[in-house]
Amino acid sequence: MQKKIDLDDFDRRLLQLVREDNLQPARTLADKVGLSISAVLRRLRRLREEKIIVADIAVVNPALTGSALTMHVMVRMEQAGVRAIDSFAREITRHPEVTGAWEVTGDEDYLLKVQVGTMEEYDAFTRRALSEDKGVHSFTTLITIRTVIENDAARRPLRLG
Helix, strand or coil: CCCCCCCCHHHHHHHHHHHHCCCCCHHHHHHHHCCCHHHHHHHHHHHHHCCCCCCCCCCCCHHHCCCCEEEEEEEEECCCCHHHHHHHHHHHCCCCCEEEEEECCCCCCEEEEEEECCHHHHHHHHHHHHHCCCCEEEEEEEECCCCCCCCHHHCCCCCCC
């Protein structure tokens, strides 16, 4: 089990600000949280070293990159053994259409987020990645009609402690 990291109000505010926009200059962050630039840089370095901040990423608009259709796919494995689960986890990461994957509890074993441009692309993906995988017992597809919240960092306060 990972050790819980103690965060103060400055850390929480910095995390909220970089979740909203991680390209803000240290001077801007310092002004917003009421610390010096060097204190902000020290704190951000510590948050990265302690793996609280694990990545600095760009959120891409799928509609503008040819991946406007989002599917959530619930996958049930033929056998729930560790080997089958781990094998599927390794294999599914090789498909660029999969933009999120979670091992879950309940009747299903995995939840996948799949982004494609057309239903034909989705059909090709399911044939290649799911139907031909002998370890997959079944899968159910939920098609996203509209996104209500994707990256909710700007909408809700961060609660870590």
